[in-house]
Amino acid sequence: MHFQWYPGHMTKAKRMMQENIKLIDLVIELVDARVPISSRNPDIDELGKNKARLILLNKSDLAEDKWNDAWSEYFREKGFSVVKVNSKKGGGIKSINGVIQEACKEKIERDRKRGILNRPVRAMVVGIPNVGKSTFINALAGKACAKTGNKPGVTKGKQWIRLNKNVELLDTPGILWPRFEDQAVGLKLAFIGSIKDEILQTEELAAELVTFMNKNYPGVLESKYNVEEDTDPYGMIARIAESRHCLVRGNELDTEKASVLLMDDFRNGRLGRLTLEYPDAY
Ligand code: GDP
Missing domain, CATH: 1.10.1580.10 (Conserved Hypothetical Protein Ylqf; Chain: A; domain 2)
Structure with a gap:
């Protein structure tokens, strides 16, 4: 079985990501808990170096919990903060704010030493198509949350969602392209529905x-x-x-x-x- 992807989209997605990543302190990367490796693109490690990193095992309700725990451990050992979430039902969402603070404590400390107090952490959600980025942003931001609007001095047109006094989230998620070179990866992504069915x-x-x-x-x-x-x-x-x-x-x-x-x-x-x-x- 052969899978295709569209190079034009990939190039555009990467350019957007490179631009946006400059603005943030923390990368919130969603992976699908059923396929935590196949649903990530390791290029994000290069793009997101020097940033705080949080991995969310999303759709954890669809994966076996013992493996969710094993995967959490796997990523923690690699230095990521990790949370199991079910964005659709809100599972795990309440703990996110605390985890963000914890993941960014070095940056907060750096700011403090420079006399910068209470500058909110800026975060961005990234992940491959269909992994649940929009669902997660909605679950986290909820209805009560007003957009902060364009900020002078920051790239024009960017919308930030103020989650609370400590955290701001870029409202458009970054799209990571799946890795298609490996057919076994392509197959698993097709199983979970991340590749459009018409082409399969x-x-x-x-x-x-x-x-x-x-x-x-x-x-x-x-x-x-x-x-x-x-x-x-x-x-x-x-x-x-x-x-x-x-x-x-x-x-x-x-x-x-x-x-x-x-x-x-x-x-x-x-x-x-x-x-x-x-x-x-x-
Ligand atoms: P995006 O392309 O990454 O923005 O993905 P969406 O937010 O559009 O979600 C893709 C699909 O996955 C939708 O049908 C969501 O309802 C579903 N979904 C998102 N998060 C979860 C989750 O945690 N559990 C389950 N079961 N479904 C989810």
Whole structure:
């Protein structure tokens, strides 16, 4: 299976990021808790060097919690502050302000020594498409939060959201482009829905997911769809089609429809909390 990306978007996204990163103290990087490595682009380490760094394991509700904890540990050991969040339901959001202060304490201390008091920490949210950046910003900023408007002396047109007296957030998140050189990464991003479905063959993708499930979560598909075991992934999709009455022209199995259903169930957590990659491999 081959994945494409658009070089024009990548170049523009990178330029924007380079501009915006100059304005901030803290990079808040969202990764998908199900694929914390595949959903990040390590270029951010170069772009964000000398900045305080916070990693959010977002969509933690969709990943296995024992692995969320293992990944938190993994990133902490590398020097990041880490929080598990569920931006959709607000899980973990309350602790963010405290963690930001903690992550930026060196900068706050530097300011203090120079006699600068109470200058808010400036932060920016970054991550690959669909990782939950907008949802997170909304959850964190809430409705009560007014935009501070354009600031004279700062790049024109930038909007800062004042979270409280200590923190300001750039209102537009930075888009990181996924890494497409590695097909295994591309596949995992396709599983979680970070690559547009139109450019993918759904059945082929579903078959890859079945293969992954059989290896890492044996028995889950069988019990979810009430079907017999089938080692052939396309055979399994046919069984799912049969069990869920996905039919065309009344009697033929609609494996395309079953594939869409399977991908949808997976992405929405209806197959349970699933983690697709594990820290010991990295
Ligand atoms: P962005 O492209 O990074 O800004 O991503 P969005 O904020 O548009 O979110 C993409 C999708 O992920 C939306 O359907 C959100 O509802 C969903 N989403 C975001 N955060 C979470 C989360 O923590 N848990 C779950 N289950 N879904 C989430």
